[in-house]
Amino acid sequence: MRQKIGDQPRIVGFLCKWCSYAGADLAGTSRKKYPSNLTVLKVPCSGRIDPLFVLKGLRLGFDGVLVSGCHPGDCHYQTGNYRARRRIVITKKFLEYLGIPEERIQASWVSAAEGTKFARVVADVVENVRAIGPNNLFNNEG
Amino acid sequence: MINQMAEVLVEPRIGVYVCHCGSNIAGTVDVEEVSRFAGELESVKVARDYKFMCSEPGQNMIKDDIRELGLNRVVVASCSPTLHEPTFRRVCQESGINPYLFQMANIREQCSWVTEDHDGATVKAKALVGAAVNRVYYHEPLDVRQVSINPNTLVVGGGIAGIQAALEIADAGHKVYLVERTPSIGGHMAQLDKTFPTLDCSACILTPKMTLVSRHPNIELLTYSEVEDVSGYIGSFKVKIRKKARYVDMDKCTGCGLCQEKCPWKAPSEFEVGLGKRKAIYIPFAQAVPNKPVIDAEHCAYFLKGTCRACEKFCEAKAIDFDQKDEVVEVDVGNVILATGYDLFKPSGIYEYGYGKLDNVITSLEFERLVNSAGPTQGEILLKNGSHPKSIAIIHCAGSRDKDYHEYCSRVCCMYSMKFSHLIREHMAQTKSYEFYVDIRSFGKGYEEFYNRVVDEQTVFIKARPSKVTQDAGKLGDESKLVVHYASSDGTKHQQPVDMVVISTALEPQKDADAVGRLFGVSRSADGFFRERHPKMDPMATMNEGIFIVGCCQGPKDIPDTIAQASGAAGRVLAMISKGEVEIEATTSVIDEARCAGCRVCEGLCPFGAISFDAEKKVSRINEALCKGCRVCVAACPSAAISGKHFTTKQIMAEIKGMLIESKRGS
Ligand SMILES: Cc1cc2nc3c(=O)[nH]c(=O)nc-3n(C[C@H](O)[C@H](O)[C@H](O)COP(=O)(O)OP(=O)(O)OC[C@H]3O[C@@H](n4cnc5c(N)ncnc54)[C@H](O)[C@@H]3O)c2cc1C
Numbered sequence: 047m048r049q050k051i052g053d054q055p056r057i058v059g060f061l062c063k064w065c066s067y068a069g070a071d072l073a074g075t076s077r078k079k080y081p082s083n084l085t086v087l088k089v090p091c092s093g094r095i096d097p098l099f100v101l102k103g104l105r106l107g108f109d110g111v112l113v114s115g116c117h118p119g120d121c122h123y124q125t126g127n128y129r130a131r132r133r134i135v136i137t138k139k140f141l142e143y144l145g146i147p148e149e150r151i152q153a154s155w156v157s158a159a160e161g162t163k164f165a166r167v168v169a170d171v172v173e174n175v176r177a178i179g180p181n182n183l184f185n186n187e188g
Numbered sequence: 189m190i191n192q193m194a195e196v197l198v199e200p201r202i203g204v205y206v207c208h209c210g211s212n213i214a215g216t217v218d219v220e221e222v223s224r225f226a227g228e229l230e231s232v233k234v235a236r237d238y239k240f241m242c243s244e245p246g247q248n249m250i251k252d253d254i255r256e257l258g259l260n261r262v263v264v265a266s267c268s269p270t271l272h273e274p275t276f277r278r279v280c281q282e283s284g285i286n287p288y289l290f291q292m293a294n295i296r297e298q299c300s301w302v303t304e305d306h307d308g309a310t311v312k313a314k315a316l317v318g319a320a321v322n323r324v325y326y327h328e329p330l331d332v333r334q335v336s337i338n339p340n341t342l343v344v345g346g347g348i349a350g351i352q353a354a355l356e357i358a359d360a361g362h363k364v365y366l367v368e369r370t371p372s373i374g375g376h377m378a379q380l381d382k383t384f385p386t387l388d389c390s391a392c393i394l395t396p397k398m399t400l401v402s403r404h405p406n407i408e409l410l411t412y413s414e415v416e417d418v419s420g421y422i423g424s425f426k427v428k429i430r431k432k433a434r435y436v437d438m439d440k441c442t443g444c445g446l447c448q449e450k451c452p453w454k455a456p457s458e459f460e461v462g463l464g465k466r467k468a469i470y471i472p473f474a475q476a477v478p479n480k481p482v483i484d485a486e487h488c489a490y491f492l493k494g495t496c497r498a499c500e501k502f503c504e505a506k507a508i509d510f511d512q513k514d515e516v517v518e519v520d521v522g523n524v525i526l527a528t529g530y531d532l533f534k535p536s537g538i539y540e541y542g543y544g545k546l547d548n549v550i551t552s553l554e555f556e557r558l559v560n561s562a563g564p565t566q567g568e569i570l571l572k573n574g575s576h577p578k579s580i581a582i583i584h585c586a587g588s589r590d591k592d593y594h595e596y597c598s599r600v601c602c603m604y605s606m607k608f609s610h611l612i613r614e615h616m617a618q619t620k621s622y623e624f625y626v627d628i629r630s631f632g633k634g635y636e637e638f639y640n641r642v643v644d645e646q647t648v649f650i651k652a653r654p655s656k657v658t659q660d661a662g663k664l665g666d667e668s669k670l671v672v673h674y675a676s677s678d679g680t681k682h683q684q685p686v687d688m689v690v691i692s693t694a695l696e697p698q699k700d701a702d703a704v705g706r707l708f709g710v711s712r713s714a715d716g717f718f719r720e721r722h723p724k725m726d727p728m729a730t731m732n733e734g735i736f737i738v739g740c741c742q743g744p745k746d747i748p749d750t751i752a753q754a755s756g757a758a759g760r761v762l763a764m765i766s767k768g769e770v771e772i773e774a775t776t777s778v779i780d781e782a783r784c785a786g787c788r789v790c791e792g793l794c795p796f797g798a799i800s801f802d803a804e805k806k807v808s809r810i811n812e813a814l815c816k817g818c819r820v821c822v823a824a825c826p827s828a829a830i831s832g833k834h835f836t837t838k839q840i841m842a843e844i845k846g847m848l849i850e851s852k853r854g855s
C-alpha cells in the first residue's frame with residue numbers, strides 16, 4: 047500500500063554543483079520564496095546523473111524528478127550537460143515505454159547567477175508534477 | 189573494495205548536529221524536532237542542536253563527541269557547504285576522522301530561507317538530514333591530494349588592476365606573464381585626465397608603474413596578445429597565448445616613431461575614442477608601453493592594396509616585417525589573475541539623449557580626452573564649431589540604475605561627473621555646469637568632501653533624470669542650443685538650454701566576458717561581471733581554484749578599490765607560492781579493472797582525454813593527473829566498473845532513499 051509521503055507532490059532535484067546548486071543557494075541568500083516540495087541532491091556535474099537515479103527516485107515514491115545543470119555551452123566540465131540532455135531524452139522514452147508520464151522528469155538549465163529563475167523553476171516543476179497527480183505506480187518499497 | 193572493507197571493519201557511528209544559525213534556521217525550522225528525528229535514525233549515536241555550530245563551542249561539541257562517543261562519521265545540518273564544509277571537515281580531521289567521512293545538509297540557503305511555511309520547512313529539513321545520514325553511512329576515507337604550486341603566475345589584462353597585481357608578485361621575486369590584448373598596457377586609466385577626489389593627473393601616477401612593468405626582470409609582457417586555451421588546475425595550468433603579428437620586429441625597433449610620421453594612411457584613434465586620428469602604423473599614445481608601433485592591417489595600404497611600404501623605406505632600424513605571422517606560445521603557471529576590466533555602455537542605446545545624432549552630445553570618456561592636455565584638442569574644451577561652450581549639462585546614471593539597461597550603480601559616475609564640473613571651472617571660469625543626478629553617491633574616503641567642494645564652486649545640481657535632449661535652433665533666444673528636458677520632483681516640466689551635453693555612461697562587462705569566463709571556468713553574476721567566490725567573505729577568488737578576479741571585471745569600482753583588490757589577490761597568490769603546495773579535493777574517478785569489460789564507452793565521453801585503453805589487458809584506465817572529476821564516465825559505464833569517488837552510485841542511491849525516511853515514518 048502506498049504510504050503518505052509528506053507534502054504532495056514530492057520531488058527530488060539533481061543539481062550540478064557549479065551552476066544550479068549555486069543558483070539554488072543564491073535563491074536562498076536573496077530570500078526568494080518557493081514551495082518546499084523539492085529536496086536537492088548535489089552532483090559534481092549533470093553528466094553524473096545516471097538514469098538509474100531518476101528511476102530509483104520514481105520507484106521509491108517521488109512524484110517527480112528535476113534535473114538541472116549549467117546552460118548548454120557553460121558546463122564546468124565542457125560537455126557534461128550535453129550528456130545529461132541526451133540521457134534525459136532517453137530516460138523519458140523509457141518512462142513512456144513503462145507507461146509513466148514523461149513529465150515526471152523535468153529538466154532546466156540554471157546558472158549560478160539565476161537565483162530568481164531557480165525559484166521559478168521549482169514553482170513550475172511543482173505545479174506541473176502536481177497536475178499529473180501522485181505517483182502510484184510502484185508500491186514504493188524501494 | 190575499500191568501500192566494503194570500511195563497512196565490514198568499522199561499524200558506522202554517526203553524530204548529527206543541527207544548527208539554529210541564530211534565528212536564520214531556527215526561526216523557520218523546528219530544529220529540536222529535526223534533531224529528535226535524527227537521533228532515531230540508524231547508526232546515529234548522538235544528535236544535538238545548537239545555536240551556532242560553526243562557533244568555537246559548536247566545533248568543540250563535535251570534537252568532544254567524537255572522542256567520548258567514538259563517532260566515526262559526522263553530519264552537520266546548517267548553511268550551504270560552500271560556506272562551512274571546509275570548517276567542519278577540518279574539525280573531523282583534527283579529531284582523527286578522515287575529512288571525507290562528513291556530510292552537510294543545507295537547511296538554510298535551500299530550506300529555511302526560501303519559505304515561510306514552518307511545517308514544510310521542518311519536513312524538508314528532516315528529509316535533507318535523513319538523506320545526509322544515509323549517505324554518510326557509505327562514505328569512504330579519501331586522501332586529499334597535495335599538488336605543488338608552480339610559482340609562475342598569469343595576469344590577464346594590463347589595466348591598473350593587472351599592472352598592480354603583476355608588480356606585487358614580480359616584486360616578491362616571482363615570474364609573471366602579463367597578457368594584454370591591445371598594443372599597450374594602461375587600460376582606461378591611461379585615458380583619464382585627472383582622478384577624483386585628489387585630482388592627481390592620471391598619467392602621472394600610472395605611467396611610472398607602466399614603466400616598471402616594462403623593465404621588470406620578473407615580468408614577461410605579452411601585449412597585442414590573447415589567451416586561447418587553458419587547461420590543468422590550480423598549481424599547474426597550461427596556457428596557450430596567441431601573440432598577434434605586429435609587423436614590427438620588437439627587437440630591432442628603436443621606437444623612434446619615424447614610421448608613423450611618414451605613414452600616409454589614417455584611422456580613428458581608439459585611444460582618443462574616435463575624437464582624433466592615428467596612422468595605420470602607430471604607437472597608441474605617447475606613454476604607451478611598449479613604446480613601439482604596430483601595423484593595423486585593416487587600415488594599412490600595403491595590406492589593403494599591395495603598395496606603399498612607406499614605413500619600411502624610412503625605418504632605419506629595418507624593423508618593419510610585413511611577413512610576420514601570429515605566434516602561439518605556451519606557458520605553465522600555478523595561478524591566474526583575471527583583470528580584464530570593463531567596457532563603456534554605448535549611450536546611443538538611449539536614443540532620447542541624441543548621442544551619435546546631435547553635435548556636442550558626448551560621452552564621459554570623450555570628455556576625459558577633450559579636457560586632457562595630451563588629447564586631440566590639447567586640453568581645450570571645444571564645441572564642434574571650435575568655440576568654447578558657455579554651458580555644459582552632465583547627465584548621470586546613463587545606463588546605470590535603470591532596469592531597462594543595467595540595474596546596478598556603476599559607482600564611479602557621480603564622482604567623475606562632479607570631477608568634470610570642477611575641471612570645467614578650472615578650464616573656463618565663466619562656463620556654467622549643470623549636474624543632472626538621480627542621487628549623489630559619494631561614499632569613498634574624501635568623496636563627500638569633494639562633493640561639498642564642487643557645490644561650493646557654484647555648480648548647479650538638478651535632481652532629475654532627463655527625459656530627452658533635443659536641438660533647438662533659435663527658439664530659446666540663442667542661435668543653436670541643445671535642450672535638456674526634465675521634470676522636477678513635483679512633476680513640473682523644465683527645459684535647460686546648454687551648449688554641450690556630457691553623458692555619464694555606465695560601466696558594463698566586456699563584450700566578450702562570456703567567452704573569457706568560459707575559457708577560465710569562471711561564472712558571471714546577474715549583472716554580467718565575473719562572479720566572486722563569496723560576495724562578502726571572498727570577493728577576489730572564484731569557484732575555480734587558482735583563478736582570481738580583480739578590478740572592474742568583477743564589478744564597477746574606482747581606482748583605490750581596484751588597487752586594493754589587485755594587491756589582495758596578489759597576496760593570496762604569493763601565500764600559495766610560499767607554501768609551495770595546496771590540498772585539492774580527492775575527486776578523480778577510478779576504474780575497477782576486474783569489472784571493466786573493455787567496451788571503451790567511457791573513453792569517448794571524457795572531455796579531458798583522461799581515459800586510455802590498455803590493449804594488452806583489454807581494460808580502460810584513468811590518468812589521475814588529467815581527470816577533473818566530472819564523473820561523466822561513471823554514469824555511462826555499462827559494467828558499473830568506474831567509481832566516482834565521493835559520488836559513488838551507492839552513496840547517491842542511499843541519499844535518495846534517505847530523503848524519504850521522514851515521510852515513511854509519518855509524523
Ligand atoms: C569617464 C571615467 C572617468 C573615471 N574617473 C575616475 C577617477 O577619476 N578616479 C577613479 O578612481 N576612477 C575613475 N574611473 C574608474 C577607473 O577607470 C577604473 O577604476 C579603472 O580603470 C579600473 O581598472 P581595470 O584595470 O580594472 O580595468 P581597465 O582599465 O578596463 O583595464 C582592463 C585591461 O584589460 C585588457 N583586456 C580586456 N580583456 C582582455 C582579454 N581578454 N585579454 C587580454 N587583455 C584584456 C583591456 O584592453 C585593458 O587594458 C573612471 C571611469 C570612467 C569611465
Ligand code: SF4
Pocket residue numbers: 436440441442443444445446447448480481502503504505506507508
Ligand atoms: S621607424 Fe622603425 S624603428 Fe622607428 S618606430 Fe617605426 S618601426 Fe620602430
Ligand code: SF4
Pocket residue numbers: 776777793794795796797798799810814815816817818819820821822
Ligand atoms: S571523471 Fe571520468 S570522464 Fe570525468 S574527467 Fe575523470 S575520467 Fe574523464
